[in-house]
Amino acid sequence: MGMTMTQKILARCAGLDRVEAGQLIEGKLDLVLGNDITTPVAITEFDKAGLTSVFDRDRIAIVLDHYTPCKDIKAAQLCAAARNFAHRFQITHFYDVGQVGVEHALIPEKGLAAPGEVIIGADSHTCTYGALGAFSTGVGSTDMAAGMATGLAWFKVPSAIKVVLTGTFQPYVSGKDVILELIGRIGVDGALYRSLEFTGDGVAALDMDDRFTICNMAIEAGAKNGIFPVDQRTLDYLKGRVDRPFHAFEADSDAVYEQEVVIDLNTLEPTVALPHLPSNTQPVSQAAGTRIDQVVIGSCTNGRIKDLREAADIMRGHKVADGVRCIVIPATQEIMLQAMAEGLIQTFIEAGAAVSTPTCGPCLGGHMGVLADDEVAVATTNRNFVGRMGPVSSKIILASPAVAAASALAGCVADPRRG
Numbered sequence: 001m002g003m004t005m006t007q008k009i010l011a012r013c014a015g016l017d018r019v020e021a022g023q024l025i026e027g028k029l030d031l032v033l034g035n036d037i038t039t040p041v042a043i044t045e046f047d048k049a050g051l052t053s054v055f056d057r058d059r060i061a062i063v064l065d066h067y068t069p070c071k072d073i074k075a076a077q078l079c080a081a082a083r084n085f086a087h088r089f090q091i092t093h094f095y096d097v098g099q100v101g102v103e104h105a106l107i108p109e110k111g112l113a114a115p116g117e118v119i120i121g122a123d124s125h126t127c128t129y130g131a132l133g134a135f136s137t138g139v140g141s142t143d144m145a146a147g148m149a150t151g152l153a154w155f156k157v158p159s160a161i162k163v164v165l166t167g168t169f170q171p172y173v174s175g176k177d178v179i180l181e182l183i184g185r186i187g188v189d190g191a192l193y194r195s196l197e198f199t200g201d202g203v204a205a206l207d208m209d210d211r212f213t214i215c216n217m218a219i220e221a222g223a224k225n226g227i228f229p230v231d232q233r234t235l236d237y238l239k240g241r242v243d244r245p246f247h248a249f250e251a252d253s254d255a256v257y258e259q260e261v262v263i264d265l266n267t268l269e270p271t272v273a274l275p276h277l278p279s280n281t282q283p284v285s286q287a288a289g290t291r292i293d294q295v296v297i298g299s300c301t302n303g304r305i306k307d308l309r310e311a312a313d314i315m316r317g318h319k320v321a322d323g324v325r326c327i328v329i330p331a332t333q334e335i336m337l338q339a340m341a342e343g344l345i346q347t348f349i350e351a352g353a354a355v356s357t358p359t360c361g362p363c364l365g366g367h368m369g370v371l372a373d374d375e376v377a378v379a380t381t382n383r384n385f386v387g388r389m390g391p392v393s394s395k396i397i398l399a400s401p402a403v404a405a406a407s408a409l410a411g412c413v414a415d416p417r418r419g
Contacts, residue, residue: 002252004160005227006195009135009249013118021159021256029059030134031112032147033121035103035360036064040081041141042122046148054089055151061093061112062086063103066360068096071367101332101358104128104216104300109332111241115230115248120144120153125300125382127218130227131211132234133248137225158224160195161186162257165202167266172416174310175210176302176380176400179217180271181263184281192222194258197251199229202265208237209306216301217382220278270416272378273398276386284403287413292397293375295320295408298329298356299363302380302401305335311405312344314416320352321411327369329356353408365389378407 003011003018011019013027034042039062054060062082067075079096086094093112095101104125107113115133119126122144129136139153147153163182183190196218198211206214211228218226228234230248238246270284297303297311308330320326328348330336336358339345348355362369363381371377371390376397379389384396397413406416 001256002254004195004197004255004257005133005229005249005251006135006160006197006225007157009116009118010155010157012116012247019157021157023157024154025157026152026154027118029120029147029151029153030117031059031061031119032144033061033063033103033107033119033123033126034144035066035123036068036075036079036082037066038122038141038144039085040078042144042148043081043085045142045145049145051149054148057090058092059151060091060148061107062091063095063100063106064097065100065103065358066364067366068100068359069357099333101334102300102303102360105304105331105335108132108212109241109334114238114242114244114246115234116246120147124219125216127223127225128212128216128300130215130218130225131208132238133228133230135225135227138219156193158193158195159258160197160255161191162260163196163198164200164260164262165198166200166262166264167202168205169265170268172270172402173265173268174400174402175206175213177268177271178210178263178265179214180273180278180281180398181268182261183217183221183278184271184273185261186221188220188277188279189222191218193224196221196223196226198226203228203231205265207306208233209304212304213301217278220382270400270403272403272413273384275384275395275397278382278384278398284399284413284415287397288415290397290413291376292324292378292407292412294369294371294377295324295326295404296329296362296369296377296379296381297327297401297404298331299360299381300331301382303329303331303335305338307380307401308335308339308344309342311401312347314402314405315351315353315409316347318351318409320408324408324411326353326408327356327362328353329368330358332358362389378404378413380404
């Protein structure tokens with residue numbers, strides 16, 4: 001009986017020849033990640049346990065991205081705690097205001113994730129790095145504390161769902177539509193503690209930004225992780241970013257999967273998730289005309305350069321509709337600079353959008369775009385739960401950058417294919 005990609009990676013980190021679904025293992029970690037919300041909790045547990053050293057200052061990353069630039073005194077205190085810890089242990093990969101980016105865009109950009117590596121992060125969307133052929137998953141702050149001290153973590157080896165992608169994208173369709181389609185089919189618990197392993201000839205049609213988006217939202221189907229095979233696109237992305245040795249694993253031909261889902265990219269349409277679950281999906285054409293108050297383009301899901309290009313192409317030469325607020329948040333400083341060089345920032349500002357420094361702010365209802373009672377937002381973020389971006393009466397519609405940009409111009413949910 002063969003192993004999946006994820007199982008092979010976990011076998012390597014545990015020093016075993018093979019592992020099976022359901023097996024408990026202890027594995028060596030390649031990176032431990034935290035942010036300004038979760039790291040202070042981990043620090044409290046770290047100190048409470050009497051720990052006095054970290055396993056490797058080069059393999060810990062602390063990214064102050066959620067409430068920064070600090071929105072209030074409490075946020076500032078959290079950042080100060082993380083900052084002091086990073087200085088105390090001389091953490092190499094510490095990113096503060098001015099160098100920071102949304103963590104799940106910043107980590108790959110900085111070359112801190114590579115194929116075959118095992119990464120834990122005290123943030124549920126750590127599963128993003130499966131786009132590079134890594135096993136990455138979210139953990140609690142206590143596990144982060146233990147990981148920082150020992151470089152080890154316990155895992156239950158997940159079973160897997162095979163997602164076969166075929167064909168190529170039609171115009172205005174992207175990775176966001178793929179993952180929304182998948183979650184709509186299997187539900188928010190359809191992959192509970194399973195690995196979502198993407199394969200098929202359609203993988204070649206996905207650029208790295210599409211793959212990051214898809215793996216980022218694997219958790220929204222309940223998955224332990226999402227993962228893509230390593231191909232030439234992956235290697236091209238890693239070139240100039242990762243100079244350490246890495247191992248690209250392939251699933252065995254006789255690997256066991258609990259389920260197989262086929263998605264035909266040729267027939268996939270721009271898709272939205274209506275309130276209040278990412279699984280409440282339908283083609284944008286069926287939701288068109290729904291009133292909105294705000295549009296957010298950004299986040300760890302869709303704040304990369306391709307996302308900004310798609311949005312700018314639609315908004316160029318047009319104006320955001322009266323009564324709609326449009327907020328654009330490049331995910332990292334590097335992406336911000338690239339967007340400036342390409343004239344994308346000017347396009348957004350001329351269209352009447354507000355452009356923010358990199359932050360997670362509005363995604364979790366933190367700052368830079370909190371909703372009021374009964375307001376409706378179209379967002380390129382990853383969750384649309386009750387109260388996620390504001391009061392419980394507010395609503396979030398998840399969408400791709402193309403749909404979000406078209407909606408900002410129309411003043412309602414809009415299909416980008418309609419011009």
